Amino acid sequence: MISVQNLYKSFGGKSVLNGIDLEIMEGETLAIIGRSGSGKSVLMKHIIGLLQPDSGKITVDGTDINSVSYADLRRIRQNFGVLFQGGALFDSMSSFDNVAFPLRTFTTMSEKEIENVVLGCLNMVELPGVGTKMPAELSGGMQKRVALARAVALKPRYILYDEPTSGLDPETSNTIDELIQNLADQLNVTSIVVTHDMHSVLNIADKAALVHEGRIHWAGTIDELHRSDDQILRSFVKANEYLIGK
Amino acid sequence: MLQYAKNLLFDPIQALGRYSQLLFKAFGAVPEFNTYRKNLWEQMIHVGIDSMPIVMLAAAFSGAVTTVQTSYQLVSPLIPKSIIGSIVVPSMVLELGAVVTGFILAGRVGARIAAELGTMRVTEQIDALEAMGLNSIGYLIVPRVLAGIVMFPVLYVAACFVGIGGGMLVGHFGGFVPMGVFVDGAREFFQPFDPIFGLIKCLVFGFIITSVSCFKGYYTRGGAEGVGKATTEAAVASCVLLLFADLILAATLL
Numbered sequence: 001m002i003s004v005q006n007l008y009k010s011f012g013g014k015s016v017l018n019g020i021d022l023e024i025m026e027g028e029t030l031a032i033i034g035r036s037g038s039g040k041s042v043l044m045k046h047i048i049g050l051l052q053p054d055s056g057k058i059t060v061d062g063t064d065i066n067s068v069s070y071a072d073l074r075r076i077r078q079n080f081g082v083l084f085q086g087g088a089l090f091d092s093m094s095s096f097d098n099v100a101f102p103l104r105t106f107t108t109m110s111e112k113e114i115e116n117v118v119l120g121c122l123n124m125v126e127l128p129g130v131g132t133k134m135p136a137e138l139s140g141g142m143q144k145r146v147a148l149a150r151a152v153a154l155k156p157r158y159i160l161y162d163e164p165t166s167g168l169d170p171e172t173s174n175t176i177d178e179l180i181q182n183l184a185d186q187l188n189v190t191s192i193v194v195t196h197d198m199h200s201v202l203n204i205a206d207k208a209a210l211v212h213e214g215r216i217h218w219a220g221t222i223d224e225l226h227r228s229d230d231q232i233l234r235s236f237v238k239a240n241e242y243l244i245g246k
Numbered sequence: 247m248l249q250y251a252k253n254l255l256f257d258p259i260q261a262l263g264r265y266s267q268l269l270f271k272a273f274g275a276v277p278e279f280n281t282y283r284k285n286l287w288e289q290m291i292h293v294g295i296d297s298m299p300i301v302m303l304a305a306a307f308s309g310a311v312t313t314v315q316t317s318y319q320l321v322s323p324l325i326p327k328s329i330i331g332s333i334v335v336p337s338m339v340l341e342l343g344a345v346v347t348g349f350i351l352a353g354r355v356g357a358r359i360a361a362e363l364g365t366m367r368v369t370e371q372i373d374a375l376e377a378m379g380l381n382s383i384g385y386l387i388v389p390r391v392l393a394g395i396v397m398f399p400v401l402y403v404a405a406c407f408v409g410i411g412g413g414m415l416v417g418h419f420g421g422f423v424p425m426g427v428f429v430d431g432a433r434e435f436f437q438p439f440d441p442i443f444g445l446i447k448c449l450v451f452g453f454i455i456t457s458v459s460c461f462k463g464y465y466t467r468g469g470a471e472g473v474g475k476a477t478t479e480a481a482v483a484s485c486v487l488l489l490f491a492d493l494i495l496a497a498t499l500l
Contacts, residue, residue, distance in 0.1 A: 048377050070381075078379035088374035091365075102378050105281075160377075 007056035018214030034211035081151030087143035096131035121149035141172035198240035275384030286389035294397030309409030317422035331431025352484035356459035360480030363463025364473035398452030
């Protein structure tokens with residue numbers, strides 16, 4: 001379980017997070033929604049300890065990640081897979097080597113075993129033939145899928161997705177959504193999806209939390225989201241419905 | 247105006263603090279040899295082997311020009327021609343071999359390191375390494391700095407040999423000084439400490455160029471513009487610090 005308590009963060013005097021409280025239960029898929037610049041990605045980077053809060057606490061399975069040593073934090077991070085907004089594939093490595101990287105770094109698997117796992121992961125993201133291609137040779141959607149294969153190679157317990165469908169065409173977005181849903185079902189991982197794409201949220205999430213003015217303005221299940229008459233939430237959902245042509 | 251003055255005063259202090267912090271973390275990551283083992287070898291090739299041709303070319307011309315200019319300035323029946331060897335060899339060993347190599351590495355290797363790490367920073371590749379549970383400083387910075395410290399002396403030795411050889415050949419075939427006289431002059435004033443001093447300088451220069459470039463690249467902010475700025479700053483800062491280090495070492499060790 002991941003718990004965020006009273007999290008504050010500002011950059012250069014500009015306040016971004018103003019007391020975030022959030023709990024993510026084992027096995028659930030939580031979508032963190034909100035406008036661009038509302039602090040969703042900043043919140044995600046705090047959850048994995050890439051940013052230090054000004055105040056507040058983040059616990060992963062009961063451990064406060066900001067009070068542990070760097071070595072312990074790295075061990076905790078090995079339970080996470082992260083899909084960054086742009087994929088963040090290592091551009092000096094082929095797709096195969098990108099997916100194999102965490103396996104070569106953190107396991108004692110033989111090259112043959114690594115090859116099997118990597119090909120399995122690439123098959124899972126429906127890109128079986130791209131192993132030899134460099135990231136620059138792949139489209140944006142393909143890069144995200146390879147990055148997703150890399151994120152799940154070590155079978156993490158938690159997967160964080162930062163805007164997984166941003167900048168993609170609707171068909172590729174649907175493919176990514178399906179992959180996220182399949183991963184949640186097959187691997188029983190706990191997923192946190194940072195997005196402003198309501199179409200994705202309705203497809204993949206069990207719960208949603210709306211970040212507004214640096215706080216969790218609204219949180220609930222997808223059913224509750226449909227029924228909610230909160231003005232800010234409705235306005236956000238409505239803007240998205242307009243964008244996706246509903 | 248006040249803000250500008252404040253920035254002018256505090257930015258370098260802040261940068262020095264962050265640079266020291268980064269070095270402290272890098273030293274802490276040195277024992278994690280498995281993290282950077284493979285990367286170290288690659289960096290040694292990038293820093294050392296790949297830089298060898300341009301360093302040798304620059305060193306050969308430096309030696310040759312020093313010979314020509316020395317003979318031009320010291321043409322007199324009262325001064326023996328062996329003086330050319332006495333000046334060219336210590337010039338290469340004490341100063342030119344290290345400084346010419348240093349400037350080339352600052353431009354070639356320093357800019358490359360800053361651009362590489364800067365691009366990795368702005369495209370979240372460094373965040374991806376950290377998010378996996380890897381020590382990004384150990385993985386990216388330690389092998390680059392170690393490669394600089396190890397390979398700079400190798401380049402320096404090559405630069406000295408080629409520079410002295412270039413000077414000697416141009417002196418001989420250009421009719422400035424016969425080869426034997428050049429060698430006699432070189433032997434006459436040779437100090438065994440000179441190459442040791444040169445090697446000490448190389449260790450310091452190698453450390454400065456790679457660590458400063460890593461610092462600039464690792465903390466890059468912004469997109470393509472930020473990478474460009476970091477790359478330029480890495481090359482300029484490396485060259486300036488190299489000059490200061492050169493003076494301080496000469497004043498303290500010679």
